[in-house]
Amino acid sequence: MELTSLTLYEAQKLVRAKQVSSRELVDGLVESIEKIDPEIHGYLSYDRDQAIADAEKADPNLPLGGVPIAIKDLINVLGHPCGCASKILQGYVAPYDATVTARLRAAGAVPFGRANMDEFAMGSSTENSAFGPSKNPWDVTRTPGGSSGGAAAVVAADEAFAALGSDTGGSIRQPAALCGCVGLKPTYGRVSRFGLVAFASSLDQIGPLTKDVRDAALLMNAIAGADPCDSTSLAEPVPDFLAKLGLGVSGLKLGLPKEYFIDGLDPRVENAVRGAVDHLSNLGASIVEISLPHTEYALSTYYIIAPAEASANLARFDGVRYGFRAQGVSGLLDHYGRTREEGFGPEVKRRIILGTYVLSSGYYDAYYLRAQKVRTLIRQDFVNAFNQVDAIICPTSPTPAFKLGERTNDPLSMYLADIFTLAANMAGICGISIPCGFAQEDGKKLPVGLQILGRALDESTILQVASAYEQSTDWHKAKPGL
Ligand code: GLN
Numbered sequence: 001m002e003l004t005s006l007t008l009y010e011a012q013k014l015v016r017a018k019q020v021s022s023r024e025l026v027d028g029l030v031e032s033i034e035k036i037d038p039e040i041h042g043y044l045s046y047d048r049d050q051a052i053a054d055a056e057k058a059d060p061n062l063p064l065g066g067v068p069i070a071i072k073d074l075i076n077v078l079g080h081p082c083g084c085a086s087k088i089l090q091g092y093v094a095p096y097d098a099t100v101t102a103r104l105r106a107a108g109a110v111p112f113g114r115a116n117m118d119e120f121a122m123g124s125s126t127e128n129s130a131f132g133p134s135k136n137p138w139d140v141t142r143t144p145g146g147s148s149g150g151a152a153a154v155v156a157a158d159e160a161f162a163a164l165g166s167d168t169g170g171s172i173r174q175p176a177a178l179c180g181c182v183g184l185k186p187t188y189g190r191v192s193r194f195g196l197v198a199f200a201s202s203l204d205q206i207g208p209l210t211k212d213v214r215d216a217a218l219l220m221n222a223i224a225g226a227d228p229c230d231s232t233s234l235a236e237p238v239p240d241f242l243a244k245l246g247l248g249v250s251g252l253k254l255g256l257p258k259e260y261f262i263d264g265l266d267p268r269v270e271n272a273v274r275g276a277v278d279h280l281s282n283l284g285a286s287i288v289e290i291s292l293p294h295t296e297y298a299l300s301t302y303y304i305i306a307p308a309e310a311s312a313n314l315a316r317f318d319g320v321r322y323g324f325r326a327q328g329v330s331g332l333l334d335h336y337g338r339t340r341e342e343g344f345g346p347e348v349k350r351r352i353i354l355g356t357y358v359l360s361s362g363y364y365d366a367y368y369l370r371a372q373k374v375r376t377l378i379r380q381d382f383v384n385a386f387n388q389v390d391a392i393i394c395p396t397s398p399t400p401a402f403k404l405g406e407r408t409n410d411p412l413s414m415y416l417a418d419i420f421t422l423a424a425n426m427a428g429i430c431g432i433s434i435p436c437g438f439a440q441e442d443g444k445k446l447p448v449g450l451q452i453l454g455r456a457l458d459e460s461t462i463l464q465v466a467s468a469y470e471q472s473t474d475w476h477k478a479k480p481g482l
Contacts, residue, residue: 002028002158003020004028004029004031004158004159007161007210007211007214007215008069008162008211009215011025011067011161012065012066012067016065018060021055022055022056022060022066022110023052023055023056025066025067025068025110026052026055026068026110026112027048027052029068029112029113029159029161032157032158032159033113033154036137039140040154040159040482041116042070042115042144042151042154042157042160043113043114043115044081044083044085044114044116045081045113046112046113046114047080047113050080051110051112051113054110055068059108062107062108063108063221063222064107064108064219065108066108068111068161069104069161069162070113070115070154070159071101071113071114071151071164072114072117072148072150072151072163072166073115073117074117074121074197074199075100075101075164075166075195075197076096076097076196077097077111078094078095078096078101080093080111081093084117084121085118085119085126085128085131086130087130087343087345088323088324088340089323089324091323091324096195097195098196099194100164100192100206101195103223104164104222104223106222107221109222115160115163115165116133116134116153117147117149117171118147119345119348120197120310120348121166121171121199122147122199122310122348124146124147124171124174124415124417125143125146125408126145126146126147126149126150127405127408128147128347130345133404134150135153137153137156137480137482138156138180138445138447139441139442139446141404142446143178143401143402143403143404144156144175144401145175145177145178145179146175147165147166147168147171148165148166148167148171148209151163151165151209152175153179155210155211157482161215162208162211162219164206164208164219165206166205166207167183167185168199168203168204168205168306169200169203169302169306169418169425170396170417170421170422170425172185172207172208173185173421173432173451174417174421174433175209176209177397178397178447178449180435180449180478180480181209181211181435181476182208182209182211182213182215182216182432182434182466183209183210184207184208184220184431184432184459185205185207185421185425185430185431187205187428187430187457188202188232188425189233189234190234190457191220191223191225192206192225192229192230192233193205193233194230195229198309198313199309199310199313200306200313201232203302203305203309203425206223207220208223213434213466213467214242216432217241217245217463217467218241220241221238224238224241224459225238241460241463243460244463244464245464245467246467246471247468248283248284248464248468249284249469250283250284250285251284252284252285252286252464253286253288253388253389253390254280254285254287254288254389254391255289255290255388255393256288257290257291257295257394258289258291259291259296260292260420265395265398266399266400266439268440269399270395272437272439273393273394275437276450279469280468280469283468285465288388290388290392291381291385292378292381292382292392293381294374294377294381295423297377298419298422298426299416299418299419299422303354304367304368304371305368305371305375305426307352307358308359308368308371310355311352311354311356314344314351314352317343318336318339319339324339324343326338326341326342350411358371375426379426379427381427382423382429382455391458391461391462391465392454393452393453395420395448395449396421396449396450396451397417397420397449398420400439400447421451424453427456429454430454430457430459431451431452431453431454432452432454432459432463432466433450433451434466434469435448436475438478445478447478452466
C-alpha cells in the first residue's frame with residue numbers, strides 16, 4: 001500500500017508509533033505529486049524544503065503530529081505565497097499565519113502546498129483560476145468542482161492526506177462531492193476567518209476536505225473555536241468532534257426537503273441519494289419529509305449578497321498594498337484602473353460590477369436590502385425544519401462532474417452548480433458532503449455526494465450521521481486509480 005493513500009488518521013498513527021517519519025510523508029507526497037500533478041494541476045506550488053524543515057520540528061505525539069496538510073491558496077501561511085489563484089496577488093507572500101494555520105501547527109501538522117482554486121473563490125469548477133484549471137482525478141476531461149477544486153482533487157488523487165478549503169456558497173462541499181471525498185462547512189463563526197482572504201465576509205467559512213469522516217472531525221478539533229482576531233468567531237464551547245462517531249443513527253430524525261428533488265436534478269444523483277436515504281432508514285433513522293419553502297430564492301439572493309460583499313472586500317486590491325502593479329501608468333487613477341483591469345479575471349470583474357450595482361443608491365433598497373430580508377426567510381426555514389428534525393439530507397450537487405469548458409461561457413449554468421449548497425451559507429448552519437455512489441459516463445465512474453445539513457453549532461450530529469453511513473458503506477474507499 002502506498003503511503004500517500006493513507007488517511008490523515010492512519011498516517012498520524014504511523015508517525016506516532018515511529019514507523020514512519022513526518023519527513024517520509026512529505027517525500028511520499030512530493031513523489032506522488034511529481035507523478036500525478038502534471039495531469040491534475042491540483043497544486044499551484046509547494047515548498048519541499050520548508051515542509052521538511054517543519055516536519056523535523058513537528059511533535060509526533062500531537063493529534064495531527066507530523067502530517068502534511070494541503071492549504072487552499074487563500075489561507076495565509078507565513079512565508080508562503082498566498083495568491084487566491086489571481087494574477088493581482090502574484091508575488092505576494094503571507095506575512096503571518098492565519099489562525100487556522102497556527103492551530104494546525106499547534107496540533108503538530110505541517111502546512112503543505114498551495115491548492116488551486118477559482119480566482120478569489122468565485123466559481124464552481126476551478127476554471128476561473130488565473131493559472132489554469134485543476135482536473136477531476138476520476139476523469140481528467142472533467143472539472144473537480146470549485147472553488148476548492150484543487151484541494152478536493154489532491155485529496156482524491158492521494159497527493160495530500162487532507163486539506164483545508166473555504167466555503168462561501170458550496171466551495172468545500174461541491175468539489176468534495178464531485179471528487180468523491182468528504183467536505184465539511186462548519187457553522188458560521190465556528191472557525192476563525194483571520195488570515196483567510198475575504199470573499200463574502202458574512203458567508204465565508206474555512207473547513208476540511210478529507211478522505212473520510214474521522215479525518216474531518218480530527219481537523220475540526222484542531223481548527224475550531226473562538227479567536228480574538230475574528231470578532232465573528234463564536235465564543236461557544238467546542239466539543240470533541242470525534243465523540244459521536246460510531247454512535248449510529250437510530251433514534252435520529254432526518255428531514256428530506258421536498259424542494260431539493262427538482263427538475264434539473266440528474267437522475268443518477270437522485271438514485272444514489274435516495275439509495276442513501278433508504279440505507280440510513282435501514283440503519284434506524286426515521287425519515288421525515290420537510291419543506292424549506294424559500295429554497296427557490298436562495299440562488300438569486302446569494303448572487304446579490306455575495307457580490308455586494310465581494311465588491312467591498314476586493315476594493316483593497318489597488319496595486320499599492322499587495323502583489324501585482326500595472327506598469328507605465330499616468331497618475332493614480334490610471335494606476336488603480338489599469339492594475340485592476342489587468343490583475344483581475346473576468347468572473348471577478350463581473351462580481352465587482354454586480355456588487356457595486358446592487359449597492360448603489362437607487363438600487364440598494366430594490367436589490368441588496370430585499371435580498372437581506374429574503375435571507376432572513378431562508379434562515380427561518382431552517383430554524384423551523386430543525387424544530388422537527390435532527391439533520392437534513394439532500395444531494396450536494398445536482399449533477400456529477402461536468403466537462404471542462406462546458407459551462408465557462410454561461411455564468412448562470414455555472415452558478416446552478418451550487419443550488420443545493422448555498423442556502424446553508426445564507427442560514428449560517430453547518431453541512432457536510434460524503435460519497436454516496438457513482439454515476440457512469442464515458443466508461444468512467446463519477447462520484448456522487450450526499451449532503452447532510454445540521455443546526456448551527458451542531459457539527460457533531462452531522463458527523464455522527466455521516467460516520468454511520470460511511471462505516472456501513474464502501475464508497476469512500478474507492479480510488480480513481482491514477
Ligand atoms: N460557486 C459559488 C460562487 O461562485 C460559491 C463559491 C464559494 O463557496 N467560494 O460564488
